Amino acid sequence: MRAIKHVGVVGAGQMGRGITEVCVRAGLHVTLCDVTEDRARAGLAGVADSLLKAEQRGTLAPEERAHALAGVSVTDDLSRLGGADLVIEAAVEDERAKTALFRHLGEVVADPAAVLASNTSSIPIARLAAAAGRPESVVGLHFFNPVPVMPLVEVVPSLHTSKATELRVRAFAGEVLGKRTIVAQDRAGFVVNSLLIPYLLAAVRMVGSGTATAEDIDTGMTAGCAHPMGPLRLADLIGLDTVAAIGEALYEEYREPLYAPPPLLRRMVESGLLGRKSGQGFFDYVDS
Numbered sequence: 001m002r003a004i005k006h007v008g009v010v011g012a013g014q015m016g017r018g019i020t021e022v023c024v025r026a027g028l029h030v031t032l033c034d035v036t037e038d039r040a041r042a043g044l045a046g047v048a049d050s051l052l053k054a055e056q057r058g059t060l061a062p063e064e065r066a067h068a069l070a071g072v073s074v075t076d077d078l079s080r081l082g083g084a085d086l087v088i089e090a091a092v093e094d095e096r097a098k099t100a101l102f103r104h105l106g107e108v109v110a111d112p113a114a115v116l117a118s119n120t121s122s123i124p125i126a127r128l129a130a131a132a133g134r135p136e137s138v139v140g141l142h143f144f145n146p147v148p149v150m151p152l153v154e155v156v157p158s159l160h161t162s163k164a165t166e167l168r169v170r171a172f173a174g175e176v177l178g179k180r181t182i183v184a185q186d187r188a189g190f191v192v193n194s195l196l197i198p199y200l201l202a203a204v205r206m207v208g209s210g211t212a213t214a215e216d217i218d219t220g221m222t223a224g225c226a227h228p229m230g231p232l233r234l235a236d237l238i239g240l241d242t243v244a245a246i247g248e249a250l251y252e253e254y255r256e257p258l259y260a261p262p263p264l265l266r267r268m269v270e271s272g273l274l275g276r277k278s279g280q281g282f283f284d285y286v287d288s
């Protein structure tokens with residue numbers, strides 16, 4: 001089986017940018033695809049910005065930055081990913097959109113041994129695998145935000161994923177990208193979100209019921225439990241739309257009320273208050 005050299009990344013949002021950055025810093029070529037060329041270019045600009053900050057911090061040499069940037073090309077045409085050895089889908093957390101994408105990827109990615117991976121936080125890999133029509137080479141590869149900083153990747157084989165695919169992506173994430181991997185079964189939320197999301201939603205419910213302010217809830221968990229970040233800042237960082245979507249998917253899977261997004265979270269998402277990426281969530285990021 002040939003080495004993974006060319007990676008397709010679908011979705012140039014916060015996760016797609018981070019995944020692109022770690023891949024090009026590992027010397028791979030990345031084709032970054034979004035629904036419009038403008039969005040894909042905005043993704044590339046985000047990667048360039050992050051690489052420049054790494055250089056300014058002294059963690060990346062100028063020639064390494066130039067080399068990494070030269071490794072990215074952008075497109076709005078999914079068929080440009082046809083020659084990829086691995087495609088990592090990091091588009092919006094919407095089952096219909098992802099299913100359509102995997103159907104399309106199953107058609108355009110030429111090498112039958114190429115791996116089609118999803119960064120989904122909650123959608124069953126089995127459904128994406130069925131849409132792609134080559135379930136043995138479809139797997140979950142769940143990165144954490146911000147991708148260049150967070151060491152973990154959850155590897156999620158479906159019931160049809162071949163052992164070869166699972167081992168190949170584990171080796172890729174571990175040895176090529178330098179991440180720590182854990183393997184989780186194909187259940188909504190995998191390991192980390194099944195534990196994390198009910199906690200974040202409980203914090204949102206506390207704000208909604210007036211138990212304490214967002215600031216005090218976060219201080220409670222940072223100063224009282226030594227968490228590096230409080231639950232509401234973390235929800236803002238993940239994106240409130242993404243938190244709500246993961247909660248919906250977990251609720252759909254388990255029917256447990258603790259997973260249901262509370263009304264305050266739904267209203268904030270409907271009002272465009274999405275957290276850090278929109279400039280406002282439980283906290284204000286306009287000047288940061």
Ligand SMILES: NC(=O)c1ccc[n+]([C@@H]2O[C@H](COP(=O)([O-])OP(=O)(O)OC[C@H]3O[C@@H](n4cnc5c(N)ncnc54)[C@H](O)[C@@H]3O)[C@@H](O)[C@H]2O)c1
Binds near residue numbers: 013097101122142239
């Ligand atoms: N935000 C997190 O902390 C986090 C962590 C782990 C996994 N994830 C998962 O990663 C995925 C992306 O999350 P994000 O936070 O980067 O979202 P985001 O909203 O920042 O970016 C999503 C991007 O996907 C693009 N997109 C939508 N439909 C597309 C299509 N058909 N083809 C190509 N691009 C398309 C959008 O234009 C947008 O640029 C989701 O599945 C999410 O659940 C997110």
